[in-house]
Amino acid sequence: MTVTTPPETATAPKPGAAGGLRDVVATTSAISTIDGNLGKLMYRGIDINDLAEHSTFEETTALLWYGDLPNARQLQRFEEKFVANRLIPNEVLSFLLALPRRNTPMGALRTAVSASAAFDPSEGDNSLEANYLKSIRVTSSLPTIVAAWDRIRRGLWPINPRPDLNHAANFLWMLRGEEPSETEARAMDVSLILHADHELNASTFAARVTASTLSNLHSAIVSAIGTLKGPLHGGANEQVMRTLLEIGDINNIEPYMQRAFSEKRKIMGFGHAVYKVDDPRSYWLRKYAHELAAEKGNTKWIEMSEKVREVVQANRPLIVNVDFYSASLYYVMGIPLDLFTPLFAISRVAGWTAHVYEQYSNNKLLRPTAEYIGPLDVPYTPIDERED
Numbered sequence: 001m002t003v004t005t006p007p008e009t010a011t012a013p014k015p016g017a018a019g020g021l022r023d024v025v026a027t028t029s030a031i032s033t034i035d036g037n038l039g040k041l042m043y044r045g046i047d048i049n050d051l052a053e054h055s056t057f058e059e060t061t062a063l064l065w066y067g068d069l070p071n072a073r074q075l076q077r078f079e080e081k082f083v084a085n086r087l088i089p090n091e092v093l094s095f096l097l098a099l100p101r102r103n104t105p106m107g108a109l110r111t112a113v114s115a116s117a118a119f120d121p122s123e124g125d126n127s128l129e130a131n132y133l134k135s136i137r138v139t140s141s142l143p144t145i146v147a148a149w150d151r152i153r154r155g156l157w158p159i160n161p162r163p164d165l166n167h168a169a170n171f172l173w174m175l176r177g178e179e180p181s182e183t184e185a186r187a188m189d190v191s192l193i194l195h196a197d198h199e200l201n202a203s204t205f206a207a208r209v210t211a212s213t214l215s216n217l218h219s220a221i222v223s224a225i226g227t228l229k230g231p232l233h234g235g236a237n238e239q240v241m242r243t244l245l246e247i248g249d250i251n252n253i254e255p256y257m258q259r260a261f262s263e264k265r266k267i268m269g270f271g272h273a274v275y276k277v278d279d280p281r282s283y284w285l286r287k288y289a290h291e292l293a294a295e296k297g298n299t300k301w302i303e304m305s306e307k308v309r310e311v312v313q314a315n316r317p318l319i320v321n322v323d324f325y326s327a328s329l330y331y332v333m334g335i336p337l338d339l340f341t342p343l344f345a346i347s348r349v350a351g352w353t354a355h356v357y358e359q360y361s362n363n364k365l366l367r368p369t370a371e372y373i374g375p376l377d378v379p380y381t382p383i384d385e386r387e388d
């Protein structure tokens with residue numbers, strides 16, 4: 001029996017030196033870009049700080065989808081379409097009601113989006129126009145699905161959306177059944193803006209791979225939700241909050257962190273694959289975490305966050321990422337910990353859909369190459385000759 005190994009001089013392209021496709025340019029895109037050294041993030045060339053200061057999630061979504069900021073008339077029509085498509089079909093609600101209550105919110109969201117495809121009037125039509133309509137329906141309905149699932153699992157009936165509230169405020173209304181304060185509504189709106197796109201992150205890449213097979217938009221979004229679900233991508237801010245809860249008191253931070261350092265544990269909310277300076281999105285989440293904590297008279301968690309940052313950065317050269325301050329912000333807003341990742345999906349769907357159009361508009365099947373490291377020419381052994 002002769003088993004050969006691949007020649008060392010194989011001409012196949014090598015994976016990026018750092019692995020995980022880190023330094024591989026997989027496609028071109030005109031949607032968003034990151035300068036990790038300067039701590040800059042831009043959507044369609046506009047600085048994220050300008051959008052966080054002046055824009056809304058609806059306007060930012062229009063920017064990501066159409067490439068330009070809408071004028072006043074266009075924005076009004078766009079917002080109206082968002083409001084008109086918030087309700088989910090009763091059949092999709094029935095799917096949610098049928099799920100075991102122990103299902104994770106991300107699992108319920110993935111199932112509901114997949115089921116929604118069957119009830120979408122444009123299902124089967126992959127034209128640009130149909131895809132815009134599908135995108136509106138998917139993006140508008142994600143908060144309804146997440147809020148409905150949270151209430152269903154708690155034995156409560158879902159709350160209908162309110163047409164007089166914007167996307168962010170309406171989500172909080174459907175989740176909690178009470179109108180958010182101005183600070184809460186704006187904090188949620190800014191958080192949705194900040195998470196809406198981030199170049200070729202793992203879930204966006206998954207959406208593009210699915211779209212590149214010319215599969216439909218719902219399938220691409222389902223792939224993206226499944227990818228975001230993993231703790232290495234969407235789950236870090238939940239872990240930040242769990243860490244703060246575990247520490248429990250500001251006086252426990254120093255010894256807790258020293259132990260974490262000596263055990264070489266990863267500190268959630270710090271470090272980033274691209275940013276070499278603090279993530280620009282953390283500035284805004286920190287600002288709103290402080291404002292909301294003061295408004296609610298519950299400053300414990302943001303004070304602990306500041307102390308954790310002080311201790312971590314005094315001991316390790318680690319930057320603060322987007323997940324650090326969103327943890328205490330969402331917690332003080334009363335959002336259950338396991339809804340932090342679905343909340344990310346509610347925002348990131350704007351970017352996923354923009355990337356799906358971009359992929360369709362200049363499609364090439366995404367199909368990378370693996371460097372084969374297994375044996376070659378292995379003879380087939382008949383089953384009765386194999387060892388027990």
Ligand SMILES: CC(C)(COP(=O)(O)OP(=O)(O)OC[C@H]1O[C@@H](n2cnc3c(N)ncnc32)[C@H](O)[C@@H]1OP(=O)(O)O)[C@@H](O)C(=O)NCCC(=O)NCCS
Nearest residue numbers: 232236265266267268269270271272273274318321322323
């Ligand atoms: C995001 C993350 C996966 C990026 O990892 P990465 O690409 O390996 O980051 P770097 O190459 O900059 O890491 C450099 C060093 O810092 C360490 N490091 C990075 N982030 C760290 C963290 N949060 N806590 C402790 N050490 C960390 C790495 O282990 C590495 O150490 P080594 O050289 O001794 O092996 C990583 O920072 C991480 O796991 N952070 C915590 C989870 C998190 O907050 N994720 C949300 C990202 S938005």
